[in-house]
Amino acid sequence: EVQLVESGGGLVKPGGSLKLSCAASGFTFSDYYMYWVRQTPEKRLEWVATISDGGSYTYYPDSVKGRFTISRDNAKNNLYLQMSSLKSEDTAMYYCARGGSLPAWFAYWGQGTLVTVSA
Amino acid sequence: QIVLTQSPAIMSASLGERVTMTCTASSSVSSSYLHWYQQKPGSSPKLWIYSTSNLASGVPARFSGSGSGTSYSLTISSMEAEDAATYYCHQYHRSPPIFTFGSGTKLEIK
Numbered sequence: 001e002v003q004l005v006e007s008g009g010g011l012v013k014p015g016g017s018l019k020l021s022c023a024a025s026g027f028t029f030s031d032y033y034m035y036w037v038r039q040t041p042e043k044r045l046e047w048v049a050t051i052s053d054g055g056s057y058t059y060y061p062d063s064v065k066g067r068f069t070i071s072r073d074n075a076k077n078n079l080y081l082q083m084s085s086l087k088s089e090d091t092a093m094y095y096c097a098r099g100g101s102l103p104a105w106f107a108y109w110g111q112g113t114l115v116t117v118s119a
Numbered sequence: 120q121i122v123l124t125q126s127p128a129i130m131s132a133s134l135g136e137r138v139t140m141t142c143t144a145s146s147s148v149s150s151s152y153l154h155w156y157q158q159k160p161g162s163s164p165k166l167w168i169y170s171t172s173n174l175a176s177g178v179p180a181r182f183s184g185s186g187s188g189t190s191y192s193l194t195i196s197s198m199e200a201e202d203a204a205t206y207y208c209h210q211y212h213r214s215p216p217i218f219t220f221g222s223g224t225k226l227e228i229k
Contacts, residue, residue, distance in 0.1 A: 037218075043205070044220070045156075045164065045220040047217070047218035050216060059215070059216045095163055095164075100166070104170075104211040104213075105152075105170075106166060107166050108166070109164055111163055
């Protein structure tokens with residue numbers, strides 16, 4: 001059974017930093033692209049970051065480029081999201097997701113970890 | 120960047136009723152890269168339909184998806200109570216690799 005378990009969320013002040021983790025199990029982690037997707041308090045879904053199966057390629061939307069860094073440890077089956085220069089608009093539930101047979105959809109999602117950016 | 124517009128934003132249906140919701144793209148989307156997710160309150164989204172018309176594992180056969188170009192739809196042939204949820208459409212653009220979501224259709228029981 002595919003399992004994705006996020007951790008690391010919390011309350012952080014504007015301009016602060018936070019690192020999210022996602023522990024993966026139930027599949028061969030190194031075979032799949034992985035993603036971070038967030039859901040705002042208004043329930044809008046936003047793609048945040050992509051990392052290729054080997055970790056060589058990463059992609060971000062303009063809204064987080066230069067502030068967020070996705071990484072992975074294939075030996076430990078872990079995915080990470082380092083977030084810096086956080087803004088109030090980064091407040092959201094952050095989900096770790098696994099790609100499908102094509103890196104074009106999010107086949108499995110974790111339960112999410114909540115990030116709140118507030119003074 | 121392609122914008123996905125879902126309609127209606129909220130709808131209600133009686134048990135047994137046929138339900139159709141739509142997702143309209145601002146530019147043409149490859150049918151291979153248009154997908155749907157179901158989300159219930161307090162839970163994370165689940166892949167529901169991928170590449171326009173392929174049901175994800177465990178999705179009941181009363182669900183179907185169709186479309187091409189800029190117009191896509193999700194249909195439930197006969198509404199059941201467990202289908203009440205929010206449905207999001209989602210598209211992938213290969214170059215540059217960008218994902219966008221629609222704003223969702225909330226389906227309630229009438």
